[in-house]
Amino acid sequence: MERTLNFDHWARHQLDAVEAALETWVPEDAPAGLGEAMRYGVLDGGKRLRPLLVLAACEALGGSREAALRSAAAVELIHAYSLVHDDMPCMDNDVLRRGKPTVHVKYGEAQAMLAGDAMQALAFEILTPDEGVEPVLQARLVRLLARAAGHAGMAGGQAIDLANTGRMLDEATLREMHRKKTGALLLASVQMGAACGSPTPATWQALSVYGEAIGLAFQVVDDILDCTQASDKLGKTAGKDQEANKPTYVSVLGLEPARRYAQELRAQALAALERSGLADVAALAAIADKVVEREN
Template sequence: MGRVLSVNAREFEEWMQRSLAACEAALDGFVPIDAPVGLGVAMRYAVLDGGKRLRPLLVLATCEAVDGDREAAMRAACAVELIHAYSLVHDDMPCMDDDVLRRGKPTVHVQFGEAQAMLAGDAMQALAFDVLTPDSGVAPALQARLCALLARSAGHAGMAGGQAIDLASVGLSLDEATLRDMHRRKTGVLLQASVMMGAACAETPARATAALAEYGAALGLAFQVVDDILDVTQDSEVLGKTAGKDQDANKPTYVSLMGLEPARALAQELRCQAQQALADSGLPNTAWLSMLADMVVERDN
């Protein structure tokens, strides 16, 4: 396997903290507190001061790898996090997964009520596309490309479709191909889109674009496989959400399908695929992307 640029963990941590701080500041500016009758408060509760921010980090790391437009990338990073946050708010509601804990605190519908949670999710989804379409600073063609990538990953062919399959699969025995398709749609496509949005911020060569798409696909599935593993190996305090939820709800997962150790082996295999894709990209500076792939597989929450 080819080698990607190696940097030490301290440099990566410093880059990550700078990126997270910049993203948090941008989100703080984009998400209004003065929306009517407390809606802004619920929105800010849902998206600020919590979460791993993996999707924004993927956007920003890919933009750096292709030497892209930094302003466009930061807007894309915030937009994809808004979409992710809205999806969590809706997924946690009683009509779907009925969860009470998210990011170590009560879910939005528990804190603010079901109607306000639904509206907060709706508003964040709309705000994501508002953030991607400023009056100036980002070329119209790039705005359109970023909006298309995000919309396609979040809609019926991606995240929403995956959640529909997930809800319809409770109590069923799925084969690996069907489970993979569900996870690809529900989780993987938005993670892959984060990478592709970063790549869209530059005139990225076709070879590198294809390799980055392979990287995003492998990392997206690895993320969900690890999530399935953590659901049965960690407690709620570490996860920041209800542990054992999938098992209790009789949902199909990689652990229930193939067992714990084979699932762990699959996560490692997917990490190798992601790293190989980076090596095949021809890009000289994929260090942050490489270390993000390691972080996804090695995380404990």
């Protein structure tokens, strides 16, 4: 397994491509300020973890770059729309995101809701161009993304979250919530990238295990950072979970066990890469490291 890679260099190159793609595909001229609100919600911000997972998985398989860039933009749009809606007063009522006022603070609640709705539609539009991606692959990518975004994935996880604020959860229920709320889309990112190539069933299986482990690790670390970092470092309001009395890995497991769990999940992810049979998994391995070691 190849592990040498200038990851930062690789990531910067990929993120430039993703940003350029989003710049092109998220329309400046959508009517009545809608395009401006959409662009504000997705451009120039965030860690872009999901696009990096898509592109790293695609490269490991030697897959279609065009399909992967579209997948990266689409999955980021789904993630970004969920944040726009999540920040609204009827949900988390958050005013700060990525160090900037949230979309509804800047453009009003109605425009924020519409922008989120239009971002979701745009994700599926980007996956189904008139040409450049095989229709069979287009259908497969839409299938993966729609399932991950919907009731059995992200939206379902948010509903569980909503229903359990202020309630103590056991670890199994907490894991189920996060597997849907954030895990499904992270897993889909890996799988969409893989689908852009021609994975064997064994490779698909190994990358799926990797994606699930990354998804859980991301949330565990998120919970740790929410209670250990200051808002200015996070670029969003820290301590929100605790304040809202939301169950987190820290509140359920304790801080040190949560840290150990994150390390365990990284080890699981790396072991899955070893089993994948792929030669070039350096970027995927580096992402696993980043997810666990990040400070914001």
